[in-house]
Amino acid sequence: MTDSRHSAAPSGGNPVAPGTDTRTAADVVTPALVARLARGVTGSGEAVSHAPFTGEVLARLPASSPEDVAAAFDRAREAQRRWRQVPARERARVLLRFHDLLLDRQYEVLDLIQLETGKARLHAHEEVQAVAVAARFYGRSAPALLRPGAHTGVLPLLTKVTELRVPRGVVGHIAPWNYPLELSAGDALPAFAAGNAVVMKPDTETALSALWARELLVEAGLPEDVWQVVLGEGPVVGPEVVARADYVTFTGSTRTGREVARTAAGRLVGSSLELGGKxxxxxxxxxxxxxxxxxxxxxxxxxxxxxxxxxxxxxxxxxxxxxxxxxxxxxxxxxxxxxxxxxxxxxxxxxxxxxxxxxxxxxxxxxxxxxxxxxxxxxxxxxxxxxxxxxxxxxxxxxxxxxxxxxxxxxxxxxxxxxxxxxxxxxxxxxxxxxxxxxxxxxxxxxxxxxxxxxxxxxxxxxxxxxxxxxRAPMGGMGDSGLGRRHGTEGLLKYTEAQTIAHQRVLPLGPAFGLSDAAYARVMTAGLRALKSLRVH
Incomplete structure (x- = not known):
């Protein structure tokens, strides 16, 4: 995309950087590329994206109907049943392979990010950096964070307590246009590491970057149906995603975030929202x-x-x-x-x-x-x-x-x-x-x-x-800026349900061996005092 203008703007305005790359949008976003990436979208309509640098049409992709969204969730649920059985260490290896592929082929997605958002190349590279960091962190830490944990039971030694982290199922993710790689792939990686499938609605204007990331993650070993993509107008497709998901993540305006939270709460499913800021x-x-x-x-x-x-x-x-x-x-x-x-x-x-x-x-x-x-x-x-x-x-x-x-x-x-x-x-x-x-x-x-x-x-x-x-540290908003956190331990565990399994051995938690209720109460009272004296947590 050539920029042959002078380095100084008229009337003392900001200078224009001379362009050193002569490619146009048509050189990058070819019909073959669009057709290849479009295979990752569930839909039979048409969604059109534009290039901010020129305002011209950039790509025509499939648009999804409510029926298409339902079909995407069906495929995701079927795939998730198998994906959750894959050991956490194997799932994490997919993220680490993706990390290397992303850095090796970053030039491909840098072009797409720039053409879809209009941002400078260095700012596009911030997205590559952020996704690589997330892939490395969760690729290294997820197996330990998801490992079954042992807790002290109500009667130490006699009560064996294990905490499991169970994937939520299918995560509905609505991603914005401003950071199309980081806020699509970057948020999906911990969901995949936790054993979930994802049905994602990226913004139509920046869907190519998300679809490219999906293709690369499949190349790294993610089963294809585990990441479903649907496209279309937000008020049409977004509510369909929220209405079917087992957990919802959303990045966007505070006004829309409130609507997402209300719908999710009405279904008694959790949500994580990153919203506006000043x-x-x-x-x-x-x-x-x-x-x-x-x-x-x-x-x-x-x-x-x-x-x-x-x-x-x-x-x-x-x-x-x-x-x-x-x-x-x-x-x-x-x-x-x-x-x-x-x-x-x-x-x-x-x-x-x-x-x-x-x-x-x-x-x-x-x-x-x-x-x-x-x-x-x-x-x-x-x-x-x-x-x-x-x-x-x-x-x-x-x-x-x-x-x-x-x-x-x-x-x-x-x-x-x-x-x-x-x-x-x-x-x-x-x-x-x-x-x-x-x-x-x-x-x-x-x-x-x-x-x-x-x-x-x-x-x-x-x-x-x-x-x-x-x-490694959590990131998110207070007040009208949202709920929940991305990154850190919470950025992974929010995609799981905590399940406690308590195995009681030898003695029951109730009167036994002929003890009366009153005698049992005295024994338990003495035991509770002793546990405090022994500093048992």
Whole structure:
């Protein structure tokens, strides 16, 4: 996809990175590729995806009817009965083989991610990194986490208690468009490791990346029917998935997440939801200003801000605000826009006209009500139909929409604060609680401030990647940002049911050997006192 424009934009706007890859979308998404990947979709209708770099049709894939969704669940249930019998260590080996295949053939999916989302290649590579980390972690840890566990019974030695982890069955997974590899394959891997099948509805606009991952996982040894894919309009296909699943995972808006949770709860099945955010970054008075400015660019504008955990509110101590904003604005104005299938661009496109419309509305309304643009502020149709400059706003106050609504684009509002207590209070003054960031030279102080922030993950001297990339630790939201966690032990065990098997030996838990009820009660009372004295848990 050639980008022959000059490296400097007119009127002082963000520069355009020269493209070094001359391939077009048609060179990558060939009819043969689409036909091959389409074999993984259950459906006979037609679903159309588009390329954000140009707005043109990218692929035509099968669309699924409610009957197709039912058929996918039938196949998944049949396959899951066999898959759950495969030893956990063998299931984990599939993930480890997938890890190697993914890294070896990453260039294939990097092209697809870029063409489907419009993001810069480096940001597409973040998805490869995240999925590889998840595959390695669960490939190494799942057998131990799923191993039967022994517990002390009510009568030690006489009561043998075993805890089993039983797969839930068929997981219904609804994945969004913004991270089409990570939020499809990355979330499915622990479900497979736990012995489940998955019926997934990826967003139609980014289904090729998910289908590519499915194909690669089948090559790594996953039985083909264990991962079913259905496509179609969210309000049509999504409820069909939720209505049949034994457990539901969803990443998307808070409004839709509430509907998913209500439906799942009504069926008495569990759900895990990662929803919206209005994430805050705090720059303390002792922060390394240069480092914080560079980190803020990554935190605010990666994937053009279309990341649930990206920063949209920035609070800076008044003593360093001028210096920080000078460096942050300069770095933001230097961000190179680009749409080439090569490394070099710092930021790509928004994904759609709808996303661009929201960004433009938020910026224009804020400016009309008194906010000041410190950098950016404009769409860039000279680069592509949905490009928008990375934008810094100051003077943002209620009732501006950008103040409280999730923009989900390359826009950040900056605010000055006088005390750390004030900064914490303002950062927490939102119903969301997904991610946050603290910048300081004092690591211990940074962690203390982090612990006061109401967010599922908080990064010290990084924007989001430190917490998200640490797959051994849980990641998720508080408040309106969701339920449950991905990653860590919970990211695997949520796909299981705990089953306790207690085997009572020799003596029953009741009067025996001629003991009266009163005598039995006295014996048990003495025994309970003794167990406490012996520090038995």
């Amino acid at each position: 994430n805050a970054m705090l720059v303390l008075r002792d922060a390394d200003v240069e480092r914080a400015a560079a980190g803020a660019v990554r935190a605010c504008f990666s994937s053009a801000g279309q990341l649930c955990i990206s920063i949209e509110r920035l609070y800076v101590h008044s003593s360093v605000a001028d210096r920080f904003l000078e460096r942050f604005a300069a770095r933001t104005r230097a961000v190179r826009l680009g749409r080439s299938l090569s490394y070099g661009a710092d930021m790509g496109s928004l994904a759609s006209a709808r996303q661009l419309e929201t960004v433009v509305r938020h910026v224009e309304e804020a400016v009309a009500k008194g906010a000041t643009v410190l950098a950016g502020g404009r769409p860039r149709p000279d680069v592509g139909p949905f490009f928008h400059e990375p934008t810094i706003l100051e003077g943002v106050e209620p009732p501006m929409a950008v103040c409280t609504e999730e923009t989900f684009g390359p826009v950040v509002s900056v605010h000055r604060f006088a005390t750390e207590d004030e900064a914490v209070e303002r950062a927490n003054a939102t119903p969301y609680g997904l991610n946050a960031s603290v910048w300081t030279r004092d690591g211990r102080r940074g962690r203390e401030i982090a612990a006061r922030l109401r967010a599922g993950t908080v990064n010290v001297n990084e924007g989001y990647a430190a917490a998200y990339g640490s797959a």
